[in-house]
Amino acid sequence: MRTGSCAAIAAALLFASAASAQTLRIGLREDPDVLDPTLARTYVGRIVFASLCDKLFDIDEQLRIVPQLATGHEWSADNKALTIRLRPGVRFHDGEVLDAEAVKLSIDRHLTLQGSFRRSEINVVQSVVVVDPLTVRLDLSVPFAPLIAQLTDRAGMVMSPKALREAGAQFGSRPVCAGPFRFAERVAQDRIVLERFEGYWDRASIHVEKVVFQPIQDTTVLLANLQAGQLDLVERVNPTDGAAIRRDRRLRLVGGDELGYNGLTINVGNGERAKTPLGQSARVREALELSIDREVINQVVYAGEFVASPQWVPPTSPFFLKDLPMPARDVARARRLLAEAGTPSPVVNLMIPNNPDLRQVGEVIQSMAREAGFDIRLQATEFASALQAAARGDFEAFLVGWSGRSDPDGNIYSFASCKGGQNDGRYCDAEVDRLLDEARAVPDAAQRIAIYRKVAALYLERDRGRIYLWHRKNLFAHSARLQGLRLVPDGLIRPQGVRLQ
Amino acid sequence: MLTFLARRLAQVVPTLFFVSILIFCLQQLLPGDPALVLAGEERDEQALAEIRARYRLDQPLPVQYLYWLGGVLQGDFGESMRIQRPVAELVLEKLPVTLQLGTMAFLVACLIGIPAGVVAAVKKDRAWDWIANGVALWGLSTPNFWLGIMMILFFSVELGWLPPSGYTSLREDFWQSIKTTIMPAFVLGNAIAAVLMRHTRSAMLQVLGQDYVRTARAKGLAEKVVVVKHALRNAAVPIVTLGALEFGQLLSGAVLTEQVFTIPGFGKLIVDAVFNRDYLVVQGVVLVTATVYVSLNLLADVAYILLNPRLR
Secondary structure: OHHHHHHHHHHHHHHHHHHHHOEEEEEEOOOOOOOOOOOOOOHHHHHHHHHHOOEOEEEOOOOOEEEOOEEEEEEOOOOOEEEEEEOOOOEOOOOOEOOHHHHHHHHHHHHHOOOOOOHHHHOOEEEEEEEEOOEEEEEEOOOOOOHHHHOOOHHHEOOOHHHHHHHHHHHHHOOOOOOOEEEEEEEOOOEEEEEEOOOOOOHHHOOOOEEEEEEOOOHHHHHHHHHOOOOOEEOOOOHHHHHHHHHOOOEEEEEEEOOOEEEEEEOOOOOHHHOOHHHHOHHHHHHHHHHOOHHHHHHHHHOOOOEEOOOOOOOOOOOOOOOOOOOOOOHHHHHHHHHHOOOOOOEEEEEEEOOHHHHHHHHHHHHHHHHHOOEEEEEEEOHHHHHHHHHHOOOOEEEEEEOOOOOOHHHHHHHHOOOOOOOOOOOOOHHHHHHHHHHHHOOOHHHHHHHHHHHHHHHHHHOOOEEEEEEOEEEEEEEOOEEOOOOOOOOOOOOOOOEEO | OHHHHHHHHHHHHHHHHHHHHHHHHHHHHOOOOHHHHHHOOOOOHHHHHHHHHHOOOOOOHHHHHHHHHHHHHOOOOOEOOOOOOEHHHHHHHHHHHHHHHHHHHHHHHHHHHHHHHHHHHHOOOOHHHHHHHHHHHHHHHOOHHHHHHHHHHHHHHHOOOOOOOOOOOOOOOHHHHHHHHHHHHHHHHHHHHHHHHHHHHHHHHHHHOOHHHHHHHHOOOOHHHHHHHHHHHHHHHHHHHHHHHHHHHHHOOOHHHHHHHOOOOHHHHHHHHHHOOOHHHHHHHHHHHHHHHHHHHHHHHHHHHHHOHHHO
16 A cells, blocks of 8 residues: 555656646637537537547548548448448557447447437438447448548547446546547636546657646737747637737747638528518629628738638638639629619628627628618627527628538538528528538539539529638647647647647 | 624525525526527537426426526536536635635735725825825726736736736645736735725724824824724724625626636636526526625624624
């Protein structure tokens, strides 16, 4: 007993002295929600998962799908069965072996656990079949090309069966996965601490011993922590802080395109408030689009750090439609369109989440659209209230963003299809629906791009069910001693290869 | 004394009951569906329905209230929807943080406010009085978040003396804990010091003009003794009342200051919970702080009696 405790103290001391030098401290903009891959919802939570829970597949800098816990996959001839081969010799943080049974248990849990937010992502999976200890087959109800992309995120995370059995729905308070770091402690709203897992299958790529995540909401304070050396890396830096960070020799600012977008959702068919000139006339919507200069928004509000765009995927995505032009601002034509529509000065109530930069965007849109004759009235609304108003159809136009998914389907399907869960404006067109379903069924990228071009011709060029405005960039600031950070468009922080000098 | 205490204690129960109804109803006036906020981007109807059922959001308000009250009476404050941990556990986790910060801020306030008030009263209409008044005005009118950010930029970023934000508990590392809380304690204490100074000054002025003070001086007592022992002691009653109220306010969490310094106390817990529509957390924290507030009021009453024998 005594030798045991002495050894423990010695080990703790040894660990403490080494850890101080090799702890990666990451500042997050919010406190993550529950750390359970089945129930989790937040972006910051996904950042923590990137160190905690490996997935069957991952995406790389070019958005290509690469194996992680899987080693390969193949589709059946009818595209209705996906066979996945697993990496041998992988262990969970509790020492259990990761095998086909464990994968089946995790996917079944995603599909059945009460309150699961993964179900809607993979509900085409009808059954998970264990072919042999290192092979699973997912049988689908319909062909579904985005499935692998779903398995690059939380739906593809494999949880320890033993921990699931013991913790049940409380799994999130002590998650046990097969990622590079294991869960050590969490103090709500203060910190999440992860420790290196020595049995990680890709141990050679991990160079730090501990990762500490600290949620700090105020961006000034977040940056102050980085400048004072209390943090090594912070996410989602304010674009307007970019210049100050670049001036500081001890800091680095890096950024890459994100997967999501920001734009105007227009209520075209959700209740009474759709019955406005903007909601009823595609001409008025076109006039609104023509009155806006997207690049001006980017320059004025975001110091030119973001990317102006009329599409639902960013230019770096393989699914960006190269032959879809960005309409230039044309006030004269906008005025003509409004005259043709019989409403030379339509009133538009624009709902904006109440935060400083989006309010500023609203003001820029307001003044640009005024020149074409629009009378835009801004309604700055606290975010939770705005979400509910949007879902109920209590809005005319809503300036809102989407964080984006690696497969383009995740950026368009549920927003533009008649029954889509996020289609707050209730845009509905039978042909668009048919095309979106078709794009889901073919795994070939070139064919899908051709289909999405047809969707854009109807949804954007003809109807303007939504007006996309810009793509953010994932801006990270880190201390100069941090090296090896890879910028993947999903904006997650992958600890593999990261070093602290 | 005992009957007085018993009467005051008896008033506590209906007060808290009323608070519990009030906070429950006020919250329902907030727009925003908790399940929708919880889901965020992952808006799946089936999952939303399951969440509403699990937290009884689909039931009528009185039913929700009774379930909650029933739980509270058995010591069960429910569970945070966002991070799925018991509310009681969260409250217990944050309580020492807020207690520490509140106590330190209160000490700062007393150490600055009371001596400054005494000096200002004794040196009425002279340079010291003007200086103390000027500083008090500054303290009252400086916004907490601004002062906080300025202090972070100066002491942490420029000089590198103190950590810019975060919290270490006293048990974990005493000095580090003091370091992480000294700036927020100063910011909080600063504003209260100004209020305390103003009150101390006026209470002292009143007392210093009284006959017994003149008598004390006439007896040939040293000025220090007159001021501290005779005047201040009698001026203390309103100062204690005010102090208890301010301390109560400190314990209900310092919303802006905790946000700026990322101190995981009550203020931050409750603000985050309101924005996330984490109703059970809001209700739990408000009920606990209301209890603390009511108890402090009670303690202030007891302190009066101890300070002023005439009230016994």
